[in-house]
Amino acid sequence: MSQTVASGADDRTAAPPLPNATRYLCAGAYLDSRFRTRVLDEILGDPYRAVAPSYGGTDLAPVVAHCLRAERMALIRDGLITALMVLLFLTGSVAPVLWLAVFLPAALLTLPRVRWGPWPLRTLLVCWAVAGVVSAPALLLSVGVIELVMFLSLPASSLVALLGAHFLLIVLSVLSPVLIALGYRVQRYLALAVDLAPGAGGGQAEENAWPSGRMSYVSRAQWGNIALYGAENPFVGAGRVHRSWSITVETDRTANGDNAPSPVPREHVRIDPADLHSFVRQRLLEMRDAVPSPPERVARLHISDHLAVRGTFARLDWERSATARSWGGQSHPLIDAATGLPHFTAPPETVTTAARHPQGGLRYYQRVTVGAEAGEVRSPAGHLLAPGEDQEIVVSAFIHLAVEGRMLYTQFVVTVLPPIRDDFHIVDELPVLGRPGIVWRALVRARAELAADAMFAPGRLVRALIRIVKANRAARNPARYPVYPFGARLSVRELGAEFREDRFTQVLDADKYSKLIERRLTEAVLDYLDAKDVDTSGYRAQAATLTSYGALITGGTFNGPVAAGTGAHATQNGSGK
Template structure:
């Protein structure tokens, strides 16, 4: 009943090797100013924060494009700010409205040319499906940026997530209905048989081994610990340097110790991921086992990372060159926005000289919180991949696939627990009943519901009689 070896257990997911999500988000950095700035400010320019998971996305590559996109905008803003200065001089002091009008036209041409180059210039064309090469991403703008991007890239290869806020699984998408159950591990499978003691680490390994045989698309299995970013400051296992970042990975020995001795603020999970639809749909189940002297609690948290919003796929609709009618429409659509771009250009031009959003002052304030108040939340603030995801499935079959994957994984997990219990002489009838209820009848215990030794409850403060359980026909399990 040996599970996967340590290298297999801690291997970083490959997410199917698809690169479409990465190039879509690279394109979004050029097309949306707010998105590009947020990537730099809230991820790349944060020297103390952990990094949330970004399934099927190469975050450092996206950040390199984000820096380049911001540099392009800064160059345009400098030109617009200069034109605004001359426009005001000639209109208010020199009294030459004709020259001022010419300067406004020049500003409009600048905005129009920038938008045209953004859609059809070399950066965007390099992100087309047949030309995209992650290795050809723009070089970091400085040595400091290069170091931070390298640190960020290491999180994708690690097994630690330092989170902020409510949900530890934020990077993996939307939380679905979680469920949990508990059963007695001291009850013998039959009279005269003494239940065998077991190490919960062996249970993790057995379940992982059984999951590895599932024939699901791009199946990935990992062990990951989720750490509360607000409680990590004094814990040198996860934060060796209070003025640095949380660690990207822990050793298998530390992971196993957390399984055997559960902690409130650092919790290990067995993560199972299935990637489909070109890497855009990621369905996951995080499973945790808590062993006490007399019982075993099984906790399961499903998540679904939905496909990207449609506007992020615009790069696939762009031709190698613009149609004349599209050029005319773009010229007309940039006329009014030029006024607002001109008005905002002075501040943007000044702020653009600090591409990391005045990182020096922000880091000084954070260092004071860490060293003087001894309080700081090291958890990731932004999930690069999830923030660009839609709020729901976009196709009927995407929802069907997510449901199928979750049911298959849940069934295999519960079946593996039953096998493990039977092999150790533990009574499993109650466990099998609950397995059938969860898988075949779709009952998930959550929001105040409970799963007891002789009943399964679903919904807020609800209950199900044990007589109903006995009336449900038993089905064969594989």
């Protein structure tokens, strides 16, 4: 194993400007505190955790750096608000009473569990807020009357000035947490407009705040070919499963041989999975490299290796199979004994060996990735008719070929990574607004959240400080545990994605590239088996059935039975009228 990657990966991580996907995720660090917290917990929470593969032009280094910067800005905001609250509470100011009467119910109404919860609770909070607004003038008036009685002996001019100054101080103390929160939001939008504008290089992110070793590891590991997954999904980072199927064929059933019953085993054709993978890869690459016409070329097609490994390692399991045991440090073959970190890149000989051992824990897939970027359209004279467009989805096909028990098993899994959340795209809009427009946008967008920004500041500050303390404490040594979860649990790109495709053209593009790769794979395997004189009639029948089940029906009216999926069955009785 190796912890190095090709130079091309290093070029990708260092090349400015930031790709769109990376810019949008960097913006999410400022716009969504929950997204920011989950990113920091996944990447920096455990220094021994593996990193999910990056898809769709996503570079983790600037995203995490901006998460750290956004967290620092939020800490300053919450620290100022909390300090102000404590000071006013200790001085006996009337401001905390007004906060509880007006701002607290408004803040609670912004919580998702309240917005989507029982309506009596929302009604109660609304009544609470209305009562607070109505009673606030009366409370201020009563305070003014008390002060008037206390300082009644002063001259009239001095008394008016004193009451006016005190009233202004109360108003400022009541509104100061909201003003701090509003200033934070304006500053955040200004930073987004400058640092993450289209074509920007990412601004002054907090890269120095990274632990240097972790930063280097994450920057390289995201481009590796080993995927240590911590949950149940071996394709972590690739999105949801769009389509999957498998086909089997007997390798001892030849096209021209005698397949009649026999007391001795039939001769079987020896198939090398590594050689078959190489043949399939060649056929798939022809979709990009052997097409002379650029409009017909699948230019965004890329093929790489994907070694899926369950990332929870048990020492007892390894002890039973290991010939040499060195329990002073990590001794698992997928863990670097020098650093204790998971390996992320396997050399070609390891990839080939994994392809030939389908029953092992190191499962090999050939990964075919297609970005749905639409190229520009030009007339024969060279005039631009339509500019290029980034659909933002990423279609990935995982191909597994296994030779076991005189059978060839073909597994095909297609995943679709949805586009990045629409609200993160605001960095494309802000730069053209100008400073006054940006400030106005911040004011408009912030009005519903200002009360929550102010009232929940102490709780956010405590949680952030606890997370920082946990992150900076001495990391636990995996060598001391019989079982340790090294696997990546989450993907940053998936955390920032929409739930599904947000345009129907994206659905159609995902289906198109799925079918193109599927057909190319099927024909390549059939050609290979035909050349080996293997009977492919069973393979063709299964492939035809899968093609029939894979029909996409949408819109209009369809009369008659429809069945799709594994074991699908549909019947129609009567005339159907």
